[in-house]
Amino acid sequence: MLLVVEQFLNGLQFGLLLFLLAAGLTLVFGIMDLVNLAHGSLYMMGAYFAATFAAWTGSFILGALMALGATLVLGIVLEVTALRHLYGRDHLDHVLATFGLILFFNEAVRLIWGPAGLALPLPAWLTVPVPILPGIHYPAYRLAIIVVALLVALLLYLGVMRTRIGMLIRAGASNREMIGALGINIKLLYTLVFGLGAALAGLAGLMQAPILTVQIGMGENILILAFVIIVIGGIGSIRGAFLAAIFVGMIDTLGRAFLPNLLRQVLSSTAASTAAPALSSMLIYLLMAIVLVVRPEGLFPANRR
Amino acid sequence: MKGLSVSKAVTALMLAGLVLLPLYSSLSGNIFILTLFTRIVILALAAASLNLIMGYGGMMSFGHAAYLGIGGYAVGILAQEGIGSGFVQFPVALAASALFALVIGALSLRTRGVYFIMITLAFAQMAYYVASGLARYGGDDGLTVYKRSDFSGLIDLSDRVQFYYLCLACLLGVIFLIWRIVNSRFGLVVQGLRSNEQRMQAIGFPAKRYQLVCFVISGTMCGLAGALLANNTDFVSPAVMYWTRSGDLMVMVILGGMGTLFGPVMGAVVYLLLEEFLSQITEYWALIMGPLLLLIVLFGRGGIMGVLGRVGRG
Amino acid sequence: MAEPLLRVEKLVRRFGGITATDNVSLDVAAGELHAIIGPNGAGKTTLISQLTGHLAPHAGTVSLGGRDITYLPAYRRCALGLARSFQITSLLLDFTAADNVALAAQAHAGTSFRFFANARKEKGLRDAAHAALDRVGLSHRADVVVSRLSHGERRELELAVALASRPKLLLLDEPMAGLGVTESQRMVKLLQELRKEVSIVLVEHDMPAVFALADRISVLVYGRVIASGDPAAIRQNEDVKRAYLGDQHVVTRHG
Numbered sequence: 039m040l041l042v043v044e045q046f047l048n049g050l051q052f053g054l055l056l057f058l059l060a061a062g063l064t065l066v067f068g069i070m071d072l073v074n075l076a077h078g079s080l081y082m083m084g085a086y087f088a089a090t091f092a093a094w095t096g097s098f099i100l101g102a103l104m105a106l107g108a109t110l111v112l113g114i115v116l117e118v119t120a121l122r123h124l125y126g127r128d129h130l131d132h133v134l135a136t137f138g139l140i141l142f143f144n145e146a147v148r149l150i151w152g153p154a155g156l157a158l159p160l161p162a163w164l165t166v167p168v169p170i171l172p173g174i175h176y177p178a179y180r181l182a183i184i185v186v187a188l189l190v191a192l193l194l195y196l197g198v199m200r201t202r203i204g205m206l207i208r209a210g211a212s213n214r215e216m217i218g219a220l221g222i223n224i225k226l227l228y229t230l231v232f233g234l235g236a237a238l239a240g241l242a243g244l245m246q247a248p249i250l251t252v253q254i255g256m257g258e259n260i261l262i263l264a265f266v267i268i269v270i271g272g273i274g275s276i277r278g279a280f281l282a283a284i285f286v287g288m289i290d291t292l293g294r295a296f297l298p299n300l301l302r303q304v305l306s307s308t309a310a311s312t313a314a315p316a317l318s319s320m321l322i323y324l325l326m327a328i329v330l331v332v333r334p335e336g337l338f339p340a341n342r343r
Numbered sequence: 344m345k346g347l348s349v350s351k352a353v354t355a356l357m358l359a360g361l362v363l364l365p366l367y368s369s370l371s372g373n374i375f376i377l378t379l380f381t382r383i384v385i386l387a388l389a390a391a392s393l394n395l396i397m398g399y400g401g402m403m404s405f406g407h408a409a410y411l412g413i414g415g416y417a418v419g420i421l422a423q424e425g426i427g428s429g430f431v432q433f434p435v436a437l438a439a440s441a442l443f444a445l446v447i448g449a450l451s452l453r454t455r456g457v458y459f460i461m462i463t464l465a466f467a468q469m470a471y472y473v474a475s476g477l478a479r480y481g482g483d484d485g486l487t488v489y490k491r492s493d494f495s496g497l498i499d500l501s502d503r504v505q506f507y508y509l510c511l512a513c514l515l516g517v518i519f520l521i522w523r524i525v526n527s528r529f530g531l532v533v534q535g536l537r538s539n540e541q542r543m544q545a546i547g548f549p550a551k552r553y554q555l556v557c558f559v560i561s562g563t564m565c566g567l568a569g570a571l572l573a574n575n576t577d578f579v580s581p582a583v584m585y586w587t588r589s590g591d592l593m594v595m596v597i598l599g600g601m602g603t604l605f606g607p608v609m610g611a612v613v614y615l616l617l618e619e620f621l622s623q624i625t626e627y628w629a630l631i632m633g634p635l636l637l638l639i640v641l642f643g644r645g646g647i648m649g650v651l652g653r654v655g656r657g
Numbered sequence: 658m659a660e661p662l663l664r665v666e667k668l669v670r671r672f673g674g675i676t677a678t679d680n681v682s683l684d685v686a687a688g689e690l691h692a693i694i695g696p697n698g699a700g701k702t703t704l705i706s707q708l709t710g711h712l713a714p715h716a717g718t719v720s721l722g723g724r725d726i727t728y729l730p731a732y733r734r735c736a737l738g739l740a741r742s743f744q745i746t747s748l749l750l751d752f753t754a755a756d757n758v759a760l761a762a763q764a765h766a767g768t769s770f771r772f773f774a775n776a777r778k779e780k781g782l783r784d785a786a787h788a789a790l791d792r793v794g795l796s797h798r799a800d801v802v803v804s805r806l807s808h809g810e811r812r813e814l815e816l817a818v819a820l821a822s823r824p825k826l827l828l829l830d831e832p833m834a835g836l837g838v839t840e841s842q843r844m845v846k847l848l849q850e851l852r853k854e855v856s857i858v859l860v861e862h863d864m865p866a867v868f869a870l871a872d873r874i875s876v877l878v879y880g881r882v883i884a885s886g887d888p889a890a891i892r893q894n895e896d897v898k899r900a901y902l903g904d905q906h907v908v909t910r911h912g
Contacts, residue, residue, distance in 0.1 A: 073457060075590075123641055129457055130403060131640045134597050137590045138636025145629035262468065262586060269461045309478050316476025323465040323472070327450060330462045334454040528769045528776040535760050538749040545709065545743075546822055547735035547764035556770070 040174055045295040046288075047170075051180050053287020054187035058242035059260060060267040060279040061194060062235025068274020069207060070228055072121060073129050075136040077239055077264065078257025079143035080116075084109045084240025085247040085256065086147060089156040098161045105244045106237055113236020117229050125228070144254050155253035158244075183245050190241065191280060198276055207231060263290075266326045272336030282337065286322055293318030349655030350648050354605045357612065361511060365504045377503050379619060384510045385571045387611035390595040391517055392564035397593070398602030399525050400557045401537030405460045406447070406467025407592050410440045410562050412474055412584035414569020419486040419579040429492030429500070433570050440566025441559050443470070448558035452551055464586055474581040485580020488573055500574050510571050514608070517564050522604055524560070533557045598639060600648025609647050660723050662687040662856050663708070663826055668717035670703055677703040678714065679880035685826065690848075690857045692867045695877035696900075701860045702744060704877065705830050708858070709741045710734050721826065735764065738825035742815040742832055744860075748803045754814050755799040758786040761821035789821040790814075793847060809840040816847065826856045833863045845869060868892070876900070 063077050087108045092101025120139070124132055160179055167175035198204035206227060243257070250256065267286050271278025297318045301310035329337060361384065368377040389411055396402040417436035426432065447466040454462050480486045491500035500506045524530045532553050535543045540550050573579040582588070591614070599610025617635070621628030643650050663685040670678035677700040685691045695701055706712035708719060710731035718727045726734050740761075749757050756777070762785035763769055763776065776782065790796045793813040798806060806814065812832055819827055832848070833841050845866050851857065852870065861867050867874065868888045875885040876897050884894045891897055 067457075073460075120637055127640075129460065130397075130593070130597060130601075133405070133460070133590070134594055135637045135640040137594060138633040138640075140633070141629040141636070142633025145627050145633065149627050149630065258587070262464070265461055266465065269458060273457065312478035312482045313476040316472040316482075319475075320469050320472040323469045326465045327462060327469070330454050330458055330465075331450050334458060336458070523773045523775075526775045526777065527773055528763055528771040528779075530772075531756070531760060531763070531776050532769045535749050535752065538751055539747055541711070542743070542747045542749060542818075543760070544711075544731040545735060545741055545747075546761040546818060547732045548760075548769065549730065549732045553769070 041295070043171065043174055044176065045292055047176055047180065047184070048295075049288035049291035050284065051184050051187075051287070052291050053284035054184055054191070055242050055246055056260070056263055056267055056287050057191060057280050057283035058187055058238045058245075059264040060271070060283050061191075061276060062238040063264050064268040064271065064274055064276065064279045065207065065231055066235050067268060069231055070125050071129075072124060073132040073136065074121065075133060075261065076116070076139035076143065077235070078261025079140055080109055080113060080236045080239040080257070081243035081246075081260060082143065082147065082252075082254070082257035083112055084243030085158070085252040086151060086156065087240070088244035088247055089158040089252045090151075092158055098158075098164070101158075102244050106240055109240025109243075110233050110237040113240075114229055114233040116236070117232040121232065122225075122228070140258065143257075147254050153254065155251040158247040158252060160248045179248060186241075186245065190238070194238075194276065203227075203230070263322065266322055269336055270326055270329045272339040275336070275338040278336060278338030286325070289321050289325060290318065293321045350603075350651035353651055354609070357605070357609060365507055369504070374503070377507055379615075381503075381507045381510055381575050382572075383612055383615045384507070384514050385568050385575060386592070386595065386615065387608040388510070388514045388517055388571070389565050389568035390592050390599070390607035390611045391514065391521060392561045392568065393592050394596045394601060394603075394607040395521050395524070395564070396558055396561040397596055398606070399521075399530065399537065400533045400554060400561075402452075402554060402558060403456075403460045403593075404463040404558075404561075405586070405589050405593065406463035406465075406470075407561075407565055408584050408586070408588035409443065409447075409467035409470040410565035411569040411572055411588065412470060412579070412581065413440050413443055414566035414571075415573035415579035415583055416474060416477075416480070416486070416569075417566075418492060418570045418573040419488045420480055422488050422490055422492075423480065423486065427490050427493045429494040432492045433567070436566050436570035437563050440569065441563040444559040444562025445555070448555045448562070452554055452558070464589070467584060467589055468586060471581050471584040471586075474584060481580065483581060485578055485582070488577045488579065491574045491577070492570070506574070510575075513567060513571060517567070518604060518608070520564075525604075529553065529556070594636065596646075598636075598646050600646030603646075603648040606646055606648040613647060661685055662689075662722060663858065664718075664720045665708070666718045666720075668704070668707060668714050668719065670700075670707060670712065670714045672703075677880050678707065681717070681877070681880070681882055683875055683882065683885070685856060685858055687825075687856055689872045690852045690859060690870055692859045692861060692871035692874045693877055694861065694864070694867055694874060699877040700880040701877055702830065703880075705741070705744075705828060705858075705860055708828055709739070732764075735822060735824075738823075739828065740819035740822045740824035740826070741828040742812075742819050742830060744830040744834060746808070746811045746815055748811060748814060748818070750804045751802065753800050753802050754790060754795060754806065754810075754817075755783070755786045757803060757814060758789045758817050758821045759783060761818045762786055762789070765822050785821055789817040792820055792851075793817045794843075808835055809837070809843075812836060812840075812844065813847070816851070820851070820855075824855060826858065827851070828858045828860075830860050831862060832859070833861060833866060841866065 059081055063074065066072050066074055084105055087105035088101050091104040092098050095101055124135055164179040164182060166178050168178045168181055170176045198207055263286060267282040268279055271282035294315065298310055298314035301314050305313065364380050365377060368374060389407065393404065393407045396404055414436040417439050418432045421432045421435060447463065451459055451462045451466065475483045498505055498509055500509065525534065532548055536550050536554060544550055572583065595610035595614050596607045598614055599608065600606030617632065618628065621631050645652065661684040665681060665683040668678050668681045669676065681704060693701055703712065707714045710729055713728060718725055720726060721737055721739055724737065726737065759782045762782050766781060787796055787799060790799050793816050795810060795813050795817060798810060803811065803814065816832065833844055836844060841863065848870055859870065871888055873885065873887055874891045875882050876891060878900045883900060884891060884897050
């Protein structure tokens with residue numbers, strides 16, 4: 039029981055983190071029609087910035103806030119200098135160009151921070167276990183991630199649903215020509231949306247940093263997961279991204295936690311211990327394949343033309 | 344017409360270089376360059392196969408490295424199980440790749456555009472994780488191929504020069520096949536579908552089955568590259584199927600020029616030589632390679648072949 | 658009356674709350690040129706799409722030569738002798754004019770699962786292509802890539818492509834759209850020739866052309882056929898006058 043509750047929360051926490059990453063990706067994809075493979079690099083940069091700034095300032099919170107600002111700026115710079123010129127181009131061009139950016143970022147990190155990973159230690163007050171149910175404790179930090187991510191999701195939802203900018207963003211996601219017709223500064227809107235996406239990716243990275251080590255290539259695995267999520271959820275749909283992210287987070291976490299034991303019932307224990315991680319990693323791709331075969335445009339397609 | 348001749352001249356030069364390379368290698372005593380180029384030729388074969396569906400068929404597969412792995416594992420697994428004959432290993436490698444392409448093609452071709460890119464990626468990742476889970480065959484760490492494929496004395500794969508020429512012959516053979524295919528009835532239909540699927544349906548072509556057959560042909564060709572690659576490295580691991588490898592193949596095709604016969608070969612040669620060259624001058628080669636790719640996308644439309652064509656005309 | 662070539666019975670297609678095709682019934686006899694007219698938004702394109710198989714109806718049937726084709730995919734209908742042109746020209750832009758037509762001929766001349774022989778050197782296909790191009794007066798442009806053809810030439814090429822499949826019935830979706838005066842006249846002349854060889858369903862906004870060409874006219878308004886008959890009868894019909902012909906500016910504005 040204890041394990042089930044804990045893994046359930048872990049799944050929720052991972053799913054919410056994935057949502058932060060996927061939200062930016064799906065907005066950029068839906069509005070600018072840009073396939074940005076380098077989104078995972080922004081996630082990685084968020085983690086590296088946080089580790090560095092936290093070490094400088096000696097404060098986790100201060101470091102995190104500075105890292106958030108830094109990824110926002112980095113995203114804007116990236117959009118203005120490079121990605122802006124890719125709008126309206128072929129998706130393949132996007133794949134190639136942003137693939138190049140991944141190479142660049144990975145190497146830049148290796149040059150600046152060295153090949154070894156960094157650690158981002160948590161302040162003591164975030165490491166204590168918190169009682170959540172009678173007899174069940176859960177790490178404060180993971181709880182904090184859930185709260186922060188839910189808060190961000192709520193703000194994002196309100197921002198997109200209730201504000202004028204949000205209205206434009208939604209309009210853009212479902213019909214790109216329309217925002218042009220509204221006579222607003224598209225360039226600026228695109229830059230803002232990209233910056234927002236970058237900051238969300240950075241937030242995901244910096245929050246994940248204390249749980250995993252901060253290392254080169256950390257953005258790539260999770261980027262693919264984020265892509266899986268937005269494809270399952272339907273490109274351009276925040277709601278779809280949210281639901282799919284929770285779903286994927288749960289499946290991934292629960293699969294990793296419980297598959298080994300399940301497999302051990304039918305396989306020898308060594309075979310099970312090799313097959314289980316592979317199988318649980320596969321589950322998500324299997325899920326995506328099934329969704330696409332049944333619903334070729336994802337579960338919640340944003341209104342397409 | 345002059346534009347054609349510039350790209351043709353460069354292509355001919357490149358082919359002559361590839362044919363004469365072992366000669367240079369033995370004269371100069373530079374064995375390393377032969378090893379490097381064997382790898383280049385094999386990956387050029389993989390890129391050429393991807394070009395068939397991507398450049399001519401308009402199907403943007405982001406999971407083509409899966410066939411490299413499948414072809415490689417077919418060789419590796421059979422070798423480990425004591426079946427060393429290339430006459431068994433290679434047909435099995437091709438058949439397994441074809442079967443995989445048939446299944447994932449039938450499912451993936453239900454989707455379009457970015458969704459197609461992503462679903463092919465997903466299937467390749469599944470293959471990657473399946474390979475990681477093969478405890479008997481090395482799992483994550485991969486599988487060493489202790490003995491190269493045995494062709495009963497017909498050709499010795501352990502001989503560097505013979506193996507190089509085998510790979511080159513496979514590459515040229517595949518390119519010849521692609522050339523025939525794209526000009527055949529079938530090839531015109533596939534290219535027509537890339538250009539305007541609705542129109543092709545309206546004049547009486549069922550799109551899916553042509554695309555699927557093309558997808559299978561391409562996968563089978565790439566499986567051949569996989570079988571050669573395992574022999575070249577004497578090793579196969581899940582890493583050859585990782586999504587960044589599929590990305591590498593796409594880069595080679597786009598860099599060289601999509602939908603041109605020799606573009607992918609050019610792309611593979613340039614990309615891998617650049618990688619080699621840059622990694623010799625600086626440890627941080629990707630720092631240059633990354634932005635270079637970005638610049639190529641922004642300014643080098645149509646890849647190297649496209650640029651050569653424009654140079655000739657300009 | 659003999660079995661009509663094309664029979665549409667009680668066809669219904671809805672989009673959300675809107676019924677775009679509302680119980681449409683229609684017969685096209687062999688050898689007939691049947692025009693379908695109606696103001697913008699009357700559901701003409703929706704109707705055509707159901708005839709060609711790009712859109713599935715919610716109810717009703719479509720049959721060709723007595724055979725039910727309601728749910729057949731587009732390519733199967735084409736094999737049965739139904740060819741179409743598109744309202745917005747839809748051609749293989751990076752292929753030459755001759756290649757476009759030859760592919761249509763190829764679809765009806767044996768299997769296309771031939772992988773080795775050069776299809777551009779197949780005499781039968783090339784001859785068929787040139788014959789069709791000749792028919793529409795485009796043979797001198799055969800080797801030009803479509804993206805370099807003028808709009809008028811593309812409209813003619815659309816016809817050649819449709820002809821190359823040797824159809825029994827030709828569905829023409831606004832073949833005059835966007836054509837200049839002389840080009841329109843050429844197209845009318847061309848259609849006058851073609852109608853001797855093949856049955857035609859013509860959707861068109863150019864009223865003089867329609868009345869000059871059609872044997873029978875069906876008038877579609879809000880998804881319904883409000884009148885059907887020969888040009889003289891349609892001209893006299895009060896409903897049509899009220900609903901459509903009296904509203905001439907709609908017609909002219911579109912072209």
